[in-house]
Amino acid sequence: VITVTTLTGNAEQERGITATNATRTSGAEVSLDVIVNVFSVVADGEVTFTTNGGGVHIRDVAVVGEMMSLNANTITARIVETAYYDLSGRMAGRDFESLRQGAYIQKTTYDNGAVLVKKFLKPTN
Template sequence: MKKTLLLSTLLIFSAVLTTNAQKIWNFTQWSQATIDNCAADPTTWENVSETRFQNAIVIDAETPLTANGVEIEELQGLTFGNLNAGKFRIDHPVDGVSIGRFILNGSSLSINVPDCKAGDVIRLLAISANSSDERGFTATNATRTGGLEITTELNENVFSVDADGTVVFTTTGGMQVRYLTINAEIPTSIKTITPANLEVVRNAFYNLNGQYVADDFESLPGGIFIKKTFFDNGTSQVTKIAKVQTHQ
């Protein structure tokens, strides 16, 4: 009886661990091995700038992405839909000048996340590849629980997996993807990262209903606010901040 009870407990515990397994993909940094392999494989990866490679050939759906005969380590565990030439781009930082990410360059392009469990929470940090065009992701086998469907801002998309199996995220337009997790938070440092060569031209503060309050942080009353930072290249970034009211 004791052995049966112990076995049942272990099986339940194992199931819980399986359901709550964490996975993290960080695209803000790309290894030197990945960069070198892409550079050594111009047939597959075109070097279009100092910080960017793009696929030079058609990549079939469900095919792991490789460079120089090696699966790209930052993408291991993920597959994609059909990718015509130029539809997948890898941006890798050089001396802090750019933000690492991959770009799905178009609409109806998909990221496949296999082996998900019902109830898993997936977070996808991404931004429209066009600063004036609101875009986003739709999901198959997952329900949105956080983030905006479309926006021009850096957006933390949060989804709950509906059933065991693959979750598919599909673009509504070109998207830059920085981070993806299963059952893990996205670090604040990743959500606020900006290129070192951009200059801030203005900060604006809004209440949680999206109403403009002020440009000057010191003039804000105590509370929680949305801070929108505008950069000199026309892009912007949104973060949530707290102001503690001091009493004289």
């Protein structure tokens, strides 16, 4: 499963993304608002994302292992802990607001044992 969070690059024109080798399972095709696009990969190989003819801002990209579909346990799982690490793997803290500007790794642990890890940039506070 690949989740891509986007926002149109034009406040007056709805825009979105499409994918090759992946099927949209959630999220509007186009919108003026932030879209959380969820895609299931169809087959091993490359997945390519394309805009529908205009610019979009990519806010976040998350790739979740070899999950083939979402199940009820994944959807209803609650976050047990969120921790932030610098790119060297050192603990940077547990409070997002206290992090300085920079690149971080976020590790989210759920009550069903699942762990989601993603890299992100934190802008100026």
